[in-house]
Amino acid sequence: MSDPKKPFFVGYLPAPPDLRLFLIVSIVSFVVIFGATGLLIGSTQDDPGPGAGQGRQTVTGVVEMIGYPVIHVTQGTDRIPTGRTLILSSGGKNGAVGRAAPLEGQVVQVSGLLLERGELDMVQLRGGNNGLQAADGNGAVPRPKPLGRWKLAGEICDGKCYAGIMRPGRGLAHRACANLCVAGEIPPVFVSSQPVEGSDFLMLTGPDGGVMPQEGYDAMAEYISVEGEITRHGDLLVFAMDPTTIEVLP
Amino acid sequence: MSVKYVPVQWNRNKWIYDAVMLAGVALFLWIFVELAPGLLSHERPINAPIHNGRAFGACAFVMLTVILCIGPLARLDQRFLPLLYNRRHFGVMTVFVAITHASFIIDWYFNFSPTNKYVAVLSANTDFGQALGFPFEIFGVFALIVLMILSATSHDFWMKFLTPPVWKRLHYLIYPAYAAVVAHVALGVLLDAQNVTFLWIVLIGSLAVATLHLLAAFSETRGSDTRAEGTDWVRICDAHDITEGFAKIARLPGGDRVAVFRQDGLLSAISNACAHQNGPLGEGKVIDCLVTCPWHGFQYDVRNGRSPAPFTEKIPTYDIRLHGSSVMVNPVANPPGTPVDPVPVPQEVLA
Numbered sequence: 001m002s003d004p005k006k007p008f009f010v011g012y013l014p015a016p017p018d019l020r021l022f023l024i025v026s027i028v029s030f031v032v033i034f035g036a037t038g039l040l041i042g043s044t045q046d047d048p049g050p051g052a053g054q055g056r057q058t059v060t061g062v063v064e065m066i067g068y069p070v071i072h073v074t075q076g077t078d079r080i081p082t083g084r085t086l087i088l089s090s091g092g093k094n095g096a097v098g099r100a101a102p103l104e105g106q107v108v109q110v111s112g113l114l115l116e117r118g119e120l121d122m123v124q125l126r127g128g129n130n131g132l133q134a135a136d137g138n139g140a141v142p143r144p145k146p147l148g149r150w151k152l153a154g155e156i157c158d159g160k161c162y163a164g165i166m167r168p169g170r171g172l173a174h175r176a177c178a179n180l181c182v183a184g185e186i187p188p189v190f191v192s193s194q195p196v197e198g199s200d201f202l203m204l205t206g207p208d209g210g211v212m213p214q215e216g217y218d219a220m221a222e223y224i225s226v227e228g229e230i231t232r233h234g235d236l237l238v239f240a241m242d243p244t245t246i247e248v249l250p
Numbered sequence: 251m252s253v254k255y256v257p258v259q260w261n262r263n264k265w266i267y268d269a270v271m272l273a274g275v276a277l278f279l280w281i282f283v284e285l286a287p288g289l290l291s292h293e294r295p296i297n298a299p300i301h302n303g304r305a306f307g308a309c310a311f312v313m314l315t316v317i318l319c320i321g322p323l324a325r326l327d328q329r330f331l332p333l334l335y336n337r338r339h340f341g342v343m344t345v346f347v348a349i350t351h352a353s354f355i356i357d358w359y360f361n362f363s364p365t366n367k368y369v370a371v372l373s374a375n376t377d378f379g380q381a382l383g384f385p386f387e388i389f390g391v392f393a394l395i396v397l398m399i400l401s402a403t404s405h406d407f408w409m410k411f412l413t414p415p416v417w418k419r420l421h422y423l424i425y426p427a428y429a430a431v432v433a434h435v436a437l438g439v440l441l442d443a444q445n446v447t448f449l450w451i452v453l454i455g456s457l458a459v460a461t462l463h464l465l466a467a468f469s470e471t472r473g474s475d476t477r478a479e480g481t482d483w484v485r486i487c488d489a490h491d492i493t494e495g496f497a498k499i500a501r502l503p504g505g506d507r508v509a510v511f512r513q514d515g516l517l518s519a520i521s522n523a524c525a526h527q528n529g530p531l532g533e534g535k536v537i538d539c540l541v542t543c544p545w546h547g548f549q550y551d552v553r554n555g556r557s558p559a560p561f562t563e564k565i566p567t568y569d570i571r572l573h574g575s576s577v578m579v580n581p582v583a584n585p586p587g588t589p590v591d592p593v594p595v596p597q598e599v600l601a
């Protein structure tokens with residue numbers, strides 16, 4: 001039985017006077033709860049990292065294919081010194097493998113948006129020949145320097161989002177996006193928990209130096225340890241991971 | 251109560267309800283979207299689509315949590331019933347907020363690829379074998395589909411069309427949907443987050459939902475409704491126990507609840523379940539000679555279980571008699587709308 005002493009609310013009638021104070025307190029609490037949770041959650045978002053676009057850059061360099069395309073800069077800009085190695089991608093979640101492979105070993109002009117995060121430099125090429133075309137000049141791919149077999153702890157990310165095209169561009173919420181990027185041939189990177197030869201990230205390839213194998217997708221964005229061969233190409237470290245050694249770390 | 255279906259039967263209380271709800275949601279979103287970025291000391295800002303997607307997602311979680319707290323709160327304390335009154339509008343608003351969240355995320359994380367963005371939601375991560383890195387999006391998709399179905403069928407038309415028991419069972423899907431939302435947030439955000447504020451809010455919110463439901467269930471089993479014994483006519487209570495204008499509820503041997511009302515010194519027995527959404531009529535009261543449901547105010551003539559014309563709702567009635575001062579009810583319900591002569595309360599009780 002309802003309590004005869006308690007006010008009885010009927011939706012289509014004015015609220016009983018005894019209930020008004022209770023309703024006013026409820027309304028104020030409701031609005032305060034929403035305002036407070038919005039403030040608490042909104043103002044405690046994690047830092048998305050320093051990756052960011054640095055404007056359009058045009059440089060000349062030599063193309064090397066290491067599973068994914070990179071160029072060794074022979075003629076730089078104020079922002080990109082000669083001798084730097086840049087990873088290449090196209091717009092959206094698309095890589096530049098098909099565009100760069102025919103020009104392997106040749107001198108090219110590269111133009112696009114520079115994305116920069118720490119040691120990681122990636123160029124998102126402009127469309128068509130404006131982004132990548134054969135150029136005059138001399139240059140050669142520097143001789144790769146093997147650094148031996150390593151076991152690294154860290155996270156696999158797609159090189160473009162991590163470099164700052166998305167902020168944040170890593171983590172579990174971003175995992176599906178990273179998979180789409182790498183499936184679209186955007187070069188993956190391994191973000192190491194400890195710097196390797198002064199760099200926190202390494203471009204990632206399969207054990208044979210080709211594209212990242214399926215096991216890499218399954219480990220994307222997780223904290224893992226994995227072994228593989230590290231080679232220095234110009235000033236870029238490349239990690240040819242052995243997918244059989246992947247272990248998820250706590 | 252309805253004779254003809256209109257999208258919303260507005261009244262002043264519904265306007266106030268919706269205005270307060272919109273004010274709360276607008277405040278949450280304004281603070282999260284406009285104010286919070288200035289308070290974050292990040293070297294580089296979070297991308298706007300991601301920040302906005304988070305704002306709408308977190309808002310939908312808070313809305314759903316509040317919605318699910320209202321039901322048990324109203325069962326524990328009748329004064330919360332006004333919050334229940336127009337809750338369906340709150341639910342529909344939650345769906346719009348959740349869809350906005352999904353749109354921001356799909357148009358950002360799942361866009362710009364050769365794969366169709368909607369296909370990509372389900373195909374980009376298929377690693378179902380582990381908690382860490384689980385395709386948590388699937389939980390969000392499930393919850394969103396359920397919310398859309400519930401909101402599309404929230405109107406009374408659908409309840410009539412599907413029949414109240416089916417409608418009610420369908421709307422129990424809100425619980426798996428809420429569990430899916432919690433899993434979606436836990437696996438997609440909380441496992442990864444450095445800052446634990448949101449973790450605490452999700453913990454407190456989901457624990458509040460669970461605890462309030464347990465408390466309400468506990469208070470109902472321990473509550474005042476008597477269990478009527480007997481196979482033939484069953485004893486409900488003493489005529490003394492029923493206050494003028496109110497009812498005594500009892501559970502009959504078959505499991506149904508009967509509400510015995512006293513009106514103008516006469517006793518009548520009707521089903522405790524309102525024809526609208528099974529609201530507890532016995533917790534209502536007689537207003538203008540009509541039993542008024544505490545949930546949304548549907549009214550019935552206690553002598554025949556019928557809503558006053560032009561309304562057409564009907565509920566079952568029960569035969570009633572007195573044995574001394576004991577109120578006895580025939581546990582076999584009469585068909586909805588069957589008139590039953592009320593029995594006068596004994597003189598000594600009235601005295």
Ligand code: FES
Binds near residue numbers: 527543545547
């Ligand atoms: S009026 Fe809605 S349940 Fe009774």
